[in-house]
Amino acid sequence: MEEVHIGKYAELVSFAVVRQAPEGFTPPFIQANVKIDEGPVFFSHIDGVVPKEDALRVGQRLRLVIKTIRRDSEDKEILAWAYRPLDEENN
Amino acid sequence: MRDVVVAGIGMHRCGKFPALSLKDLGGHAVWEAIRDAGVDPRAIECAYVGNAAAGLLTGQEMVRGQVVLRWAGLGGxxxxxxxxxxxxxxxxxREAWIAVGSGMYDIALALGMEKMFIGDTAKSIGIVATATDVEWITALGFQFMGMYAGNLKLQMERNGWTQELFAKVAVKGKRNGSLNPFAQYQTPQTVEEILSSRVVAWPLTLYMCSTMGDGAAAAIICSREKAQALGIQxxxxxxxxxxxxxxxxDPRVHGQVHQEEETPTGPSGRNEIAYEAYEAAGIGPEDLDLAEIHDATAPAELGTYSGLGLCNPGDEAAFFLSGATQLEGTIPINTSGGLAARGHPIGATGLYQIAELVLQLRGDAAKRQIxxxxxxxxxxxxxxxxGGVVEGGAAASCATILTV
Structure with a gap:
């Protein structure tokens, strides 16, 4: 058995600007499916871009970030994975 | 397995019924099905009750079926x-079909029921998102409509589909719904009305999306021998x-929400579950007279055309625009109006589909009869x-073939 780290880089499979948010989230935000370099496809938020239709393109390279995606009813931070465009960082 | 038939069906209209409880909705559908089949209710030997969210929506977490059927007068x-x-x-x-097909019982009841309007729409929407892994996905703010929108945008890019095309598919559903007395929405809508409704997640607008609804649908299932003995017509x-x-x-399983398969039409390739059903029934897609499909959003219907083998991948838009799937077409799809017009009381939807097909196959669909x-x-x-999503696809992909 060997421990393997996965998911550091990914590619954008599909995304949508969600305008109807469940409790605890403030719309609009970007919901996406990302395919990590190791194969599997994940649900993820996209971080670091303005939530607009032209903010991203399918196939775009992404990098893993860990961020606070919301606060719970006791104002505690809820941490989760998210992905951020690589080229945003190069700009 | 011996031959199993639907002897009768019953429905409550889909809609927003603040004064009605699950018992009212479910009981109505059950008695309509009993009347339709003309069976003695005391002859029903077992019951399978489908419901998705009563635990969270109404608080009736346990013994939902027993509570509703007791109220309806069925027990023991x-x-x-x-x-x-x-x-x-x-x-x-499915369970009723297996129970009767196995020879264990001769007559079974299948009921689907859902009560989604509880006076708190945000809560109901949030609860629908529990149809996936709550630790992984729901906690991250996952929205089904966002997933569907992401899929559609891929298909727009690859196939040249437009938001206006999606609105036209929704118009078809609304027209069929206007002819269905059990539909939640019975008013036709225009392309302009659909496009100008509020954006849920672009390209999806409100009137393209499946509804929240209260409703129930039921079927009486029996063996072919029993149907003959009872004189079921x-x-x-x-x-x-x-x-x-x-x-x-697993290449056999991907349903309409699968994201990984790269096909000419994008992410939703061949519906292997339907093909497995064709094979089991000894038919092909060319033999179908009609289909009810799970259009959680009206435009999702387009992708299913090639998935079900009704047209070639990439030809979905032309196939739709030819009128093939309209009531007057060669293969009408969602004659009931589908999830956006007939309505989508989630735990009842499967049996609403079956009830519509039974009405059509018997020639009982009145104004929308094909x-x-x-x-x-x-x-x-x-x-x-x-039903539902787990990583990589649908939690349940189902195909049922009915014949007369």
């Missing part, structure tokens, strides 16, 4: 509760029922239903 038989999100009542039908044969949960890289491919009435029908 095994009552089994079935939950698989939006496919709950297809699974209830127009039994509808359950020729095939296939259900699978998405697997790990003539069938040969003009002598439809003979072969498919229901395609999906």
């Amino acid at each position: 038989i095994p009552i089994i509760n079935v939950e698989t999100a939006c496919a709950s009542s297809t699974l209830a039908l 127009r039994p509808v044969h359950i020729r095939a029922q296939v259900t699978r949960a998405s697997g790990f890289s 003539p069938g491919r040969r003009g002598t009435g439809p003979k072969v029908a498919l229901a395609s239903n999906g």
Whole structure:
């Protein structure tokens, strides 16, 4: 058995600007499916871009970030994975 | 398995019924089905009750079926509760089909029921998002409509589909719904009305999306021999029922929400569950007279055309625009109006699909009755239903084939 780290880089499979948010989230935000370099496809938020239709393109390279995606009813931070465009960082 | 038939169906209208409880909705559908079949209710030997969300929505977490059927006057038989999100009542039908097909029972009841309007829409929407892994996905703010929107945008890019095309598909559903007395929305809508409704997640607007609804649908299932003995006039044969949960890289399972398969039409390739059902029934897509499909959003219907083998991948838009799937077409799709017009009381949807197909196959669909491919009435029908999402695909992908 060997421990393997996965998911550091990914590619954008599909995304949508969600305008109807469940409790605890403030719309609009970007919901996406990302395919990590190791194969599997994940649900993820996209971080670091303005939530607009032209903010991203399918196939775009992404990098893993860990961020606070919301606060719970006791104002505690809820941490989760998210992905951020690589080229945003190069700009 | 011996031959199993639907002896009768019953529905409550889909809609927003603040004064009605699950008992009212479910009890109505059950008694309508009993009346339609003309069976003695005391002859029903077991019941399978599909419901998705009563636990969270109404607080009736346990013994839902027993509570509702007791109210309806049925008891003293095994009552089994079935939950698989939006496919709950297809699974209830499936279990009834197996119970009768195995020879264990001669007459079974399948019921699907859902009460979604509880006076707190945000809560209801949030609860629908529990049809996936709550630790992984729901906690991150996952929205089904966002997932569907992401899929559609891929298909727009690859196939040149437009938001206006999607609105036209929604217009078809609304027109069919306007002819269905059980539909939640019975008013036709124009392309302009659909496009100008509020954006849920672009390109999806409100009127393209499946509804929240209260409703219930039921079917009385029996063996062919029993149907003959009881003098059931127009039994509808359950020729095939296939259900699978998405697997790990299992090419047989992907349903309409699968994201990984690269095909000419984008992410939703061939519907292998439907093909498995065709094979089990000994038919092909060319034999279908009509189908009810799980259009959680009206435009999702387009992708299913090639998935079900009704047209070639990439030809979906032209196929739709030819009128083939309209009531007057060669293969009408969602004659009930589908999830956006007939309505989507999630745990009841599967049996609403079956009830619509039974009405059509018996020639009882009144204003929306289709003539069938040969003009002598439809003979072969498919229901395609999906429930929930787990990583990689649908939690339940279902295909049911009915024939007369």
